Amino acid sequence: MGLTLSEKILTKKNKGARAGEIVIVEVDVAAAQDGTGPLSIEQIEELGGKVANPAKTIFFIDHAAPSPRSELSNAHQTIRAFAAASGAQLSDINEGIIHQRLVESFVSPGDVVVGADSHTCMSGGLGAFATGMGSTDIAIAMVSGKTWMKIPETFRIVVGGEFQQGVGAKDLILYLIGKIGADGATYKALEFGGEAVLNMDLPDRLTIANMTVEAGAKAGLFPSDEKTRRFLASLGREADWQELRADPDAEYERVYEIDLSALEPMVAAPPTVDNTKTAAEAAGVELDQVFIGSCTNGRIEELRVAAKILRGREKHAGVRLIVTPASRQVYIQAAKEGLLEDLVEAGAIITGPGCGVCVGVHGGILGDGEVCLGTSNRNFQGRMGNPKAEVYLGSPATAAASALAGKIVDPREI
């Protein structure tokens, strides 16, 4: 019997192991952010203060960037001091969101990536086995260069057909989470394949991999292929590419088939990500805020989609429109292409690259009774800083179109 992508990556040094078995694996990249990093650092200090692989141990200051409070500024000092002392890498407030930075600069296909952030699974879009853990697991991974895990069983998601105009990767992953359920893939890996996946560019793969945790999954994986090679080449990292595919006779616990040609723009209504409906079904929900950004949908391709819809128009007077590029690199590119100008002219405010809006830490906190549509990845009660507010999730196209309308709309109608 052949191997799934997860089995291939996790058995590089554990030959013969299969899904269901516990293995101790060597970690290629270990990461934490400013919310989880200080707790990891405390424990690393308790264990002597040294990290096994400083070049691939990275601390990202992105959740409160720039810091809105002195307590957080002090936590940032802890991180900067530890990075300097241990030789670990630091990605400071100006650099961007952990997961975007990981795929831009640190993760290669075939890597085992662990991060103290649940959306670490995004690096699976590059053909890595990437999973989120807590601060203590990450501390041990940083100190020892290893972690333990059960090799997950895999659900294969076979995607065929082509996206219709106005429909994209975000709609696909929301649809899938609605189908599987918020806990339907707990402990499992989701592996994406099929003709449409082979034709899918990396940004779309990353959006999909990012949200696999919202179905409970441990990881979401894509093959590493020609598209991956081109993506890494565009970042000057072609040497980091290797081809990686599941074996044709790999064993899957379950198979889902999705036909993109029948897919419609989707939204997730509060308070869980699997509470999905079509944008047409949710149409008319009045909005106070629209957020375009996050690790899920803050890439240049997604800002282009939003800017194209908003260019030469004005957002609805009753809506605040916040746009957050996912990284410094994305920010610069958006500036060069004139997208920031388009968005600001349409009434958007652009924030620095970071997580603050999505995670309810700072910037764009909702007021009581307010409703936001975000391109982000979670709509739990309190997610955007206020338990008395509501969050809907949708694609960059749905967000941009809804910002114009002041209410949720199907983007194909704008």
Place this chain on the structure above:
Amino acid sequence: MSAMEKLNGKVWKFGDDISTDHIAPGRLFHLRTNLPEMAKHVLEDADPEFASKMSVGDFVVGARNFGLGSSREHAPRIIKLAGVSAVLAKSFARIFFRNAINVGLPVLECDTDQIDQGDELEVDLGAGVVKDVTKGIELTFTPLPPAMVKILTDGGLVDHYKKHGRIAVDDV
């Protein structure tokens, strides 16, 4: 803590999909380096008075997919710091479950539909039994995988690592 411990306390019942945002919301992000203070707000967005009403030793009883969402280990840590002796649920989200074991908070998977708000429970971690004293019923919980029993009995992952000098779950 010892995995053989017996626990007694009252039930605080919660519903499906209690997220890490309910337990430790982003708006309290600045308290992540001050967990005793954050623990005063534990589960605040699911029940604003929970922290003030509960007593040390009580149980948090959820339903399906308890702890979904973020990897923030602060969530199980502040539940433990508040004095909750164990969390029982029909199912747990993966990262929360693993974090709870790593920080020494017992998490027990059992049929919580039979347990109600205010019930008195006795939990025998070693025997794998939950006794609902109020109802006079006994429930069994799914045994932890041996790797996790080892980490829990060693006192959490950091103490496990100190004791063995490595991650030593490959020989269980």
